[in-house]
Amino acid sequence: MILTVTPNPSLDRTYEIPALDRGAVLRATADRIDPGGKGVNVSRAAAAAGHRTLAVMPLGGPAGAALAGLLGAEGIEVAGVPVAGQTRSNISAVEPDGTLTKINATGPELTAAESEALLTAVGEYSEGADWVACCGSLPRGLPPEWYAELVARAHRAGARIALDTSGPSLTAALRERPDVVKPNAEELAQAVGRPLVTLGDAVKAAEELRASGARAVLASLGADGQLLVDGDGAYFGSAPVAAVRSNVGAGDASLAGFLVAGGTGVRALATAVAYGAAAVQLPGSLMPAPADLVPTAVTTTDDVPLARPLTEPVP
Numbered sequence: 514m515i516l517t518v519t520p521n522p523s524l525d526r527t528y529e530i531p532a533l534d535r536g537a538v539l540r541a542t543a544d545r546i547d548p549g550g551k552g553v554n555v556s557r558a559a560a561a562a563g564h565r566t567l568a569v570m571p572l573g574g575p576a577g578a579a580l581a582g583l584l585g586a587e588g589i590e591v592a593g594v595p596v597a598g599q600t601r602s603n604i605s606a607v608e609p610d611g612t613l614t615k616i617n618a619t620g621p622e623l624t625a626a627e628s629e630a631l632l633t634a635v636g637e638y639s640e641g642a643d644w645v646a647c648c649g650s651l652p653r654g655l656p657p658e659w660y661a662e663l664v665a666r667a668h669r670a671g672a673r674i675a676l677d678t679s680g681p682s683l684t685a686a687l688r689e690r691p692d693v694v695k696p697n698a699e700e701l702a703q704a705v706g707r708p709l710v711t712l713g714d715a716v717k718a719a720e721e722l723r724a725s726g727a728r729a730v731l732a733s734l735g736a737d738g739q740l741l742v743d744g745d746g747a748y749f750g751s752a753p754v755a756a757v758r759s760n761v762g763a764g765d766a767s768l769a770g771f772l773v774a775g776g777t778g779v780r781a782l783a784t785a786v787a788y789g790a791a792a793v794q795l796p797g798s799l800m801p802a803p804a805d806l807v808p809t810a811v812t813t814t815d816d817v818p819l820a821r822p823l824t825e826p827v828p
């Protein structure tokens with residue numbers, strides 16, 4: 514079973530617009546609402562792959578009820594922790610050439626009691642979970658060490674942990690030895706405090722996160738593909754796509770692919786890359802199902818020049 518934790522879930526509203534004119538009233542040509550939040554997306558993709566999944570999250574107000582309703586309609590089991598604040602809505606505006614502008618709302622401030630209720634729920638549900646995927650930003654009210662505490666409790670319950678977060682909450686959680694962390698290029702650069710210009714820079718940065726406690730690092734590098742750095746070595750996979758429709762949730766889809774394929778090793782990396790490539794070809798934050806995947810070539814970094822420049826370097 515894949516348990517997911519999304520401390521700051523959202524309703525993801527996507528508007529297709531002719532052009533993003535600042536200061537104008539924009540008329541959408543199409544719109545959609547998806548259940549949102551990084552752990553929520555991992556659950557959606559895992560469920561689509563036929564895996565048992567339970568999505569734990571705080572839920573508040575009408576938006577929280579709407580989110581639970583959308584997930585229920587997708588057949589996803591939700592363990593909602595009631596909170597007094599209102600679940601947020603995140604907005605994406607997509608232009609015809611695929612350019613996407615996103616506004617992520619702050620979300621509710623959780624009280625100390627709500628924070629503890631969320632930790633307790635995860636601790637209880639972690640018993641019997643193969644993986645606990647802890648994903649996304651922390652809402653106001655949760656300290657940067659919150660994920661560290663969550664990783665410790667889920668480990669005590671016997672589950673393996675995948676962590677997808679950034680900044681101080683990522684750094685603080687490394688000491689609890691998460692089984693895999695999934696930074697994107699920007700988050701990886703931020704974690705080591707250095708620019709990433711080549712594939713080799715990304716490998717070095719991932720090795721540094723391992724030295725700080727992560728057992729494995731699955732680094733997603735946008736159009737450049739993905740790296741897996743674990744105790745056995747460093748591996749690289751990529752799958753160029755003809756046209757990107759929406760990259761929202763591509764990292765979440767990748768992490769889901771990695772976990773449904775076992776969560777370790779080169780086969781899991783290849784599945785992660787296939788999920789990322791499929792996700793960017795779907796609208797909004799729609800998650801791929803197995804039928805959307807195409808086979809992906811994965812090579813080890815021994816075969817890939819470490820000096821190869823990233824097409825999207827992080828300055």
Ligand SMILES: Nc1ncnc2c1ncn2[C@@H]1O[C@H](COP(=O)(O)OP(=O)(O)O)[C@@H](O)[C@H]1O
Pocket residue numbers: 696697698732733734735736737738739752753754757760761762763764765767785786788789790793
């Ligand atoms: N422009 C792109 N072309 C091909 N694949 C992409 C593109 N953008 C993202 N992907 C795939 O989706 C994965 C996750 O995207 P990325 O932007 O790195 O993560 P995140 O969504 O977490 O920021 C990438 O590693 C890659 O496999």
Ligand SMILES: O=P(O)(O)OC[C@H]1O[C@](O)(COP(=O)(O)O)[C@@H](O)[C@@H]1O
Pocket residue numbers: 521523525548549550551552554603617648649650651760761762763764765798
């Ligand atoms: O928790 P955060 O970092 O604010 O991100 C939440 C957003 O992330 C998503 O899961 C998408 O992920 P990406 O932004 O990594 O593509 C959305 O569904 C959601 O709106």
